[in-house]
Amino acid sequence: MYVRDLTEDDLLSVITPHLPHAEGVIVPSGDDCAVIPAPDGRYAVSTDMLVEGHHFRRDWSSGTDVGWRAAMQNLADAAAMGAMPRTVVVSMGLPGNLPVSWLEGFARGLAEACASTGCGVDGGDLVASETLTVSVTVMGDLERREPRLRSAARPGQALIHCGVLGRGCAGLKLLERGYTRETGVLPPTQTGLIDDFLRPKPPLAQALDACRENRIGAMMDVSDGLIRDARRMAKASNVWIDIRSSYLEQHVEVLIPVARRLGLSDPWEWAMKAVLTGGEDHGFLATLERPAERAWGPHTLALPEGFSRIGEVREAHAGGFITVDGRTVEYGGGWDHFQG
């Protein structure tokens, strides 16, 4: 059964049974608008669009994968602001030849990702399109905290990160070479990379817990690659961000066997580049205030749970910039949707 065989109301009746409502929702979806509580008198909002052939491929990703990813990359944007994701609304452009089972899988993936953090799905729109398109808008609750801005990095703070780096990039590379989660050729450590690409798992709870501590300066979601996103933070904050490559070894090591499997000439170099510039990992980059007294050193700085130190924030005198190990970055700037 395909989308073209059903009416909009029929399609809605396939999707809606899977979808959770926001906690305390005042008017659920089905009217002109849903009405959602904003207990502290503010809400954080962000939106993202995914397009088949650009952000996902149906031969790689199931509907459930795409629903999961569409939700997660938005939930990560809310958490990166320090906001608990409360609800999403979802619009879809559907080709007539899309199997209805794909759409149902999408709804399941979306619901699963949202339910993992207590978020609802409280509105949407289904329209016909030649190109399978998903647009998600997330709204979050700051729970009386100050929003965590990318412009709040200050010299003297430590640069910290929570989540994976380079795994999405490596998973994509394996898929491009014809490997899948199912072929049985890859060891579990490597099918795990493919799974992380298809279903990113941003550590939402750890990012939000860190925000509750009040030592976080800047925070942002790393979706376009560490260097590119760290550069955005440096420019917004007008600081020099120095990433220390030795702090990234744990991320690099995991990827070296993949580089060997792919027959790449310099496995370490490729793995480090994947860690520094690979996108779609959706970890959290933040800066951390040091204690006021100067009795600290690299090993005594207490980090929020799940975060690792990856560099330093220093003073910049003429606009923000980034370095790796104190040197200007040779690698490209990461992912651009129009010129990627």
Add this chain to the structure above:
Amino acid sequence: MYVRDLTEDDLLSVITPHLPHAEGVIVPSGDDCAVIPAPDGRYAVSTDMLVEGHHFRRDWSSGTDVGWRAAMQNLADAAAMGAMPRTVVVSMGLPGNLPVSWLEGFARGLAEACASTGCGVDGGDLVASETLTVSVTVMGDLERREPRLRSAARPGQALIHCGVLGRGCAGLKLLERGYTRETGVLPPTQTGLIDDFLRPKPPLAQALDACRENRIGAMMDVSDGLIRDARRMAKASNVWIDIRSSYLEQHVEVLIPVARRLGLSDPWEWAMKAVLTGGEDHGFLATLERPAERAWGPHTLALPEGFSRIGEVREAHAGGFITVDGRTVEYGGGWDHFQG
């Protein structure tokens, strides 16, 4: 210059100078999320997607028209809930061969429509797509009022409407026959119909003023045709909604010259059908409490400004339904995106 010649940051710099911010915005767009005030502790939210070839044609609509329409149909959803639209976020899927001037026009139309009601544009996403796609999410402020639900129609209330009916449908028909706003063949009354199709002008302020009066029962945006949307209200409220065709004559008369121009065999019949089933007008359908004392009649019922009476709400005994002049409706159910 085309979209493919620029980076995402370049494209953003074309758009953003045109866009207003929400009043009192706490964090403007540019971070992971915008942060918007919700002074009464709630917000209304709705989302819509427009796809080229399905919801607009570039040979009929300029970028400015599409930006205007994309905003207006969302602003109407907020107002139909009784919520003052405060901000929208906008995602776009852009083909590489889209002229950048089209995108700039879109931003201007979007901004113009939003500015007309003091609404901001506080976030978005630009991605590459083979199909030109626009997704808008609106958030509104209920200003301490109760939301106006489509399930709140009650027997004894008057059915009232504010805005135009059938004009979008007639404008579309003229475009399909090759007429445009520019050809100079049509009298201004008929180019006005084309303009209303390309740039719907929902009476947002009148709908919101009506909500402030507290005599409104149900309210909804009429986007898919009067009969289809009135049926949704009847079903949600479990009432019988009877539309009186004589109350629609003012809408029908305007369209009869169009029917004549198009050489249709029964101009009145076609015009009435356009009024009853034509979509995309974005007027407001509502029900109105009568005064408690029974000293009223059809001519003494004081209507909110801009609203006309178009029928009655009566008791239903086995599920909501609609009639026109007491008779079951012969016309089709209006527009369906997938089977239209």
